[in-house]
Amino acid sequence: MAPTQTFLFLAFLAITSSLCFASDPSPLQDFCVADNTSNVFVNGFVCKNPAMVTANDFFLSGLNKPGDTSSPPGSKVTPANVAQIPGLNTLGVSLARIDFAPGGLNPPHTHPRATEILVVLKGTLYVGFVTSNPDNKLFSKVLNEGDVFVFPQGLIHFQFNHGPSNAVAFVGFGSQNPGTITIANAVFGSKPPISDNVLAKAFQVSKEIVDKLQAQFWPDN
Template identity: 55%
Template sequence: MATPIILFELLLALSILVALATDHSPLQDFCVADAKSQVLINGLACKDPKLAEANDFFFSGLHLEGNTSNAVGSMVTPVTVSQMPGLNTLGISMVRIDYAPWGINPPHTHPRASEILTVLEGHLEVGFVTSIPENRHITKVLKKGDVFVFPIGLIHYQRNVKSTNATAIAALSSQNPGVITIANSVFGCAPNIPSDILVRALQMDKNLVTHLQSIF
């Protein structure tokens, strides 16, 4: 009789651990972000629900083409809790990404979200890199209507592989997914990472490291 009891206790303990490892469900219909609140929490404080209005749950602008005349040839238009306060506590957000011919959305990560991307127009080469020790590069060329997912935290990118513009829309599993663009973070942080650290870590010439730091 002891074995079934022990098994039950183990399953119960496992279920508790799984429950603790997931995000908490909202405890009310919504929690519209109060950007003016001085309360500091892991997220944003709620404004009085009686003061919520339609515009808190509304955003207009994803129909507009982003300006891709920049060094990487892409533009991301976000709809996170910063643009739509009604997303607060809901665990979702989205972006529109525009790509110039041959433009890229450079290698980056979202520390708090997985991303599912749908191509609206054009052809995109997409890819992500798995973690150590495998470090496997998983890549595919997508066309209009194709969908691809980037797992949370992994470095990923997109590139327009045609001489015409491309557009994609992506959903993310966080109201505030965050973004870490690899080159900007490594070479453009303030204050700089000491160049001797980067020289040794990246096996690069010090003059090249200094040059990249000056760019970013």
């Protein structure tokens, strides 16, 4: 192989390797507490002056309290990510509590930046995720107290309480800020709206049905 070709091949290999291992930024110091007052925009958050860091930057209380499940989906996600715990910045982990009323649903959604692991603390949940094209295979399971289920990064997934009583789950994420894209909200509640011609063709339904769906209130969970 010619020297130029060898160099280009090695450069390509280095770039693709770095992409394969892309994740939340790794810390190069003991901590980098997020400075939420900074006007500087970086991939994550600017570090707070270490001299100003306190134990409260690594602390959050209240996850023992049930969330309000009176919303239309009948569920409530209470996050504990870098927005609530500044000390999570660059550490690549976060968690959340999810409360479900009977019949409550955490609607189909994705986390673009994190794999999710869920443990059921109370009640029974029907959960699942769907693989990417072209298979779109559903992996689903009924979970009881103490059961654990994993949702791979970026795949559409859901949790549904089909039991007669409230349910509670805790989830962990492999990101300080996993992000959430709720499918129905994104498709039918975008601002400005996606053209009803586009959605009617995509879902093979009439524009009247699309218009009705776009007129719904799509609450964030």
